Amino acid sequence: MPRPQKVRKILCPPAMSGFSPYGIPATDSEPIIMTFEEFESIKLVNYEKMPQEEAALLMQISRPTFTRIYNRALNIIGIAFVEARSIQIEGGxxxxxxxxxxxTRCFKLIEGLExxxxxxxxxHFEKNExxxxxxDIKDRIA
Ligand SMILES: [Zn+2]
Structure with missing residues (x-):
């Protein structure tokens, strides 16, 4: 049985559900899945210009684990760019x-159970929208 992974802390989800290439019909390629923590690693390092050590602390993981996540995220972006594939950001x-x-109508992010x-x-919203x-983290260790 593989060693359970430590849960990575993330402040908030990305504003969009994914990313798609311009000039390519959306139906032409299989999307690549990027996890929320892979997205977060790009946000912290490339957008917020944070050193990897600091980003790892924020996500409550070790520096090597952070680097693995970050490298996977870069790899996904590389594949998506070169193969003109869309990126779907979910799970992790x-x-x-x-x-x-x-x-589900306007894709706005809504924060908090309340x-x-x-x-x-x-x-004309409905709750189920x-x-x-x-x-879901119930089967993982903290
Ligand atoms: Zn809405």
């Missing part, structure tokens, strides 16, 4: 600081 072995939901029954941008984004 991570835990958000709060509960997050996404409106707000999960409404999307203020969709006037929100998708919970937090990965």
């Amino acid at each position: 072995n991570c835990e958000f600081e709060r509960e997050w939901f996404r409106c 707000n999960h029954s409404k999307c203020t941008d969709c006037p 929100l998708t919970r984004l937090n990965p």
Whole structure:
């Protein structure tokens, strides 16, 4: 049995569900899956310009683990760019600081359990039009 992985802490999910190439019909290629923690590693290092040591601390994982996640994320971006494939961002072995939901109509991110029954941008919302984004961590160790 493989050693259980430590859950990676993530502040919030990405604004979008994924990324797709321009000028290519969406149906032409199989999307590549990027996990939330792989997305987070790119955000911390390439967007927030954080040293990898610091990013690892923030995600509560070791520096080598962070580097593996980050390298996988770069690899996914490389494949998507070269093969003109879309990236679908979902799942992973991570835990958000709060509960997050996404409106299935307007794709707006909604933060917190107390707000999960409404999307203020969709006037005729229904509760079941929100998708919970937090990965299920019940079978993993903290
Ligand atoms: Zn909405």
